[in-house]
Amino acid sequence: MMMKQSSFSFSVILLFLLHCTTTLAQPAAAPAVPAGPTAAPPPGPIVTLNPPPIGAPIPSGPLNVTRILEQAGRFTLFIRLLKATTVIEQIEHQLNNTNGRMTIFAPTDSAFSTLSSGTLNSLTDPQKESLIQFHVLSSYIAQSQFQTASNPLRTNAGDNSRYRYQLNATSYSNSINISTGITNASVSAVIYSDGQLAVYQVDKVLLPWEIFGSKPPATAPAPAPIAPALAPGKPKKVKPAPIAVTPVNDDTTKVDASGAASLMTMQNVVFFFAVMVAPIIFS
Numbered sequence: 595m596m597m598k599q600s601s602f603s604f605s606v607i608l609l610f611l612l613h614c615t616t617t618l619a620q621p622a623a624a625p626a627v628p629a630g631p632t633a634a635p636p637p638g639p640i641v642t643l644n645p646p647p648i649g650a651p652i653p654s655g656p657l658n659v660t661r662i663l664e665q666a667g668r669f670t671l672f673i674r675l676l677k678a679t680t681v682i683e684q685i686e687h688q689l690n691n692t693n694g695r696m697t698i699f700a701p702t703d704s705a706f707s708t709l710s711s712g713t714l715n716s717l718t719d720p721q722k723e724s725l726i727q728f729h730v731l732s733s734y735i736a737q738s739q740f741q742t743a744s745n746p747l748r749t750n751a752g753d754n755s756r757y758r759y760q761l762n763a764t765s766y767s768n769s770i771n772i773s774t775g776i777t778n779a780s781v782s783a784v785i786y787s788d789g790q791l792a793v794y795q796v797d798k799v800l801l802p803w804e805i806f807g808s809k810p811p812a813t814a815p816a817p818a819p820i821a822p823a824l825a826p827g828k829p830k831k832v833k834p835a836p837i838a839v840t841p842v843n844d845d846t847t848k849v850d851a852s853g854a855a856s857l858m859t860m861q862n863v864v865f866f867f868a869v870m871v872a873p874i875i876f877s
Contacts, residue, residue, distance in 0.1 A: 656686070656689075656690045657686065657790070657791055658686070659686060659689075659698065659791070659793070660673055660676070662785065663700060663793070668703055668795075669701075669702060669703065670703050671703050672700050672701055672702075672703075675722065675725075678722070679719070679722050679723040679726050680723075681723060681726045681730070681750075684750075685698070685730060688732065689791060693790075694790075695732075695733055695734035695791070696731060696732060696790075696791050696792075697730070697731040697735045697792045697794070698729060698730055698794070699729045699730075699781075699794050699800060700785060700793055700794065700795055701796050701799045701800070702795060702796075704797075705798050705799050708798065708799075709799060717805070721805050724751050724752075724802070724804070725751075725801075725802065725805060727750040727752075728749050728751040728759055728774075729749070730749060730750045731748065731749055731750070732748070733748070734789065734790060735747075735763075736792060737787070737792075737794075740770050741765040745762040745763065745764075746761055746762050747763055749761050751804075756775075756803075757775075757804070757807065757810050758804045759802045759803075759804055760774065760802075760803065761773075761802075769781070770794075772796060772800060774800050774801055774802055774803065775807060776801045776802075776803055777798050777799065777800055777801045778798070779796045779797055779798035779800060780796065780797050780798075781795065781796055782795050782796065783795040
């Protein structure tokens with residue numbers, strides 16, 4: 595009887611040990627994550643699309659430049675100026691209604707913060723519009739095409755001659771430099787590119803010379819030509835003064851001729867009288 599009880603106790607202990615070993619061998623369950631709001635996503639990503647091959651059709655659908663810049667999340671001031679000057683309407687009309695191609699250099703909010711205090715407020719409305727138009731090209735330039743782009747680039751601000759709205763782009767192995775004569779900026783990212791529209795992020799506001807530069811000095815008039823000096827020892831030719839001729843009075847000439855005729859007639863009469871009287875006197 596005692597033998598059976600010992601065997602039963604031993605079996606119970608053995609089953610208990612086996613159960614504990616199995617339980618300890620299982621991995622511990624992961625702690626439950628309390629429910630809560632999801633973390634806010636980071637600022638919108640930089641969208642870099644390869645342009646379609648040359649000759650490929652441009653994707654259909656309206657382009658919304660404002661939405662592209664808003665998704666990037668760092669162009670608040672540039673968007674505000676685009677809307678305040680109505681340049682955004684011109685851009686989207688050209689893109690969507692005329693199938694035009696465009697390139698936009700978009701300064702970041704930090705780029706605007708480097709301007710001197712009151713710079714934008716000191717500008718007139720036409721100057722603000724010209725400033726924003728200076729950041730827009732009416733042509734599409736892919737990132738690889740800056741190497742062969744012809745300077746100065748033609749912006750929507752107009753005259754691209756020196757001291758006006760001149761913009762030059764220089765491409766290096768890993769960077770693109772944009773120069774205005776006042777500002778030297780770098781293209782720091784490609785925000786959007788689809789073969790019709792290219793939007794590049796620049797680290798500085800592009801300041802045109804026409805608005806922010808000093809006026810060039812006025813060109814001095816050319817000196818008057820100096821007459822060549824006469825060779826030494828060579829007499830200077832003097833042109834003789836014209837001789838004044840007094841016109842002859844026709845009436846005087848007539849009187850002189852009449853007097854001469856009368857004198858000759860008198861002499862003839864005297865001679866004839868002497869011939870007639872001389873024989874009588876000497877006879």
